Amino acid sequence: MNRKKYKQFRVVVAFFVSAIVSGAVFSDSYVLAIAGVLTGMIFMAFVRSKANIRIDEREVTMREKAAQMTYAIFAPTIGIGSFLLLFPSYSGLEVFARGEFVYLESLGMVFAYLTLFLIAIYAISYHFLSRKFGGGGDEE
Amino acid sequence: MKNKLKIYRAMRDLTQEQLADKIGVSRQTVIAIESDKYLPSLGLAFKISRLFKVKVEDIFLEGETHEN
Numbered sequence: 001m002n003r004k005k006y007k008q009f010r011v012v013v014a015f016f017v018s019a020i021v022s023g024a025v026f027s028d029s030y031v032l033a034i035a036g037v038l039t040g041m042i043f044m045a046f047v048r049s050k051a052n053i054r055i056d057e058r059e060v061t062m063r064e065k066a067a068q069m070t071y072a073i074f075a076p077t078i079g080i081g082s083f084l085l086l087f088p089s090y091s092g093l094e095v096f097a098r099g100e101f102v103y104l105e106s107l108g109m110v111f112a113y114l115t116l117f118l119i120a121i122y123a124i125s126y127h128f129l130s131r132k133f134g135g136g137g138d139e140e
Numbered sequence: 141m142k143n144k145l146k147i148y149r150a151m152r153d154l155t156q157e158q159l160a161d162k163i164g165v166s167r168q169t170v171i172a173i174e175s176d177k178y179l180p181s182l183g184l185a186f187k188i189s190r191l192f193k194v195k196v197e198d199i200f201l202e203g204e205t206h207e208n
Contacts, residue, residue: 003166056165058178 006051013040013047075118082111142201146174148192163187 020036085108088101149159156170163184172178180188189196
């Protein structure tokens with residue numbers, strides 16, 4: 001199987017999984033959703049093992065750039081989002097003090113912890129990679 | 141950075157697929173290198189030069205820098 005066929009299979013599997021998950025959401029069935037996702041994952045793993053997919057340095061570079069862009073966009077977005085969601089609750093505004101928008105505060109807290117988690121993972125992986133690749137200034 | 145990969149490949153009568161197999165990358169990577177869209181790593185550049193039995197600088201010419 002070549003790369004083109006693999007990509008076509010991937011699109012078909014993505015459609016299949018989205019259809020199953022949508023059906024599961026409508027029928028309120030968690031089991032169906034999990035089963036759909038698991039089937040998709042197993043099928044993709046099988047197709048990937050059969051396909052001759054080569055991960056070379058260009059692919060790795062693209063993944064690095066994509067990860068960099070994702071971090072650069074996602075971290076500030078949820079960081080600012082958490083601030084905007086938490087700010088009204090702590091601003092003392094009467095409309096928020098009544099507790100009608102308590103879910104906004106909860107969502108803000110989730111976003112805030114998510115931001116911290118993301119930054120922590122980045123810092124840990126940066127530290128790990130810095131040690132792995134050297135150049136810390138201690139080497140002679 | 142410009143390169144003469146396409147010329148050397150034509151001289152050896154290799155297809156992009158064959159060259160890709162020989163240097164262990166995908167055909168898309170060969171296309172990207174030939175069209176100056178991707179600058180290969182030092183390791184890959186040496187691999188290519190060894191395959192064509194020439195110096196790295198014979199294939200990859202210093203000029204305007206192209207950052208990956």
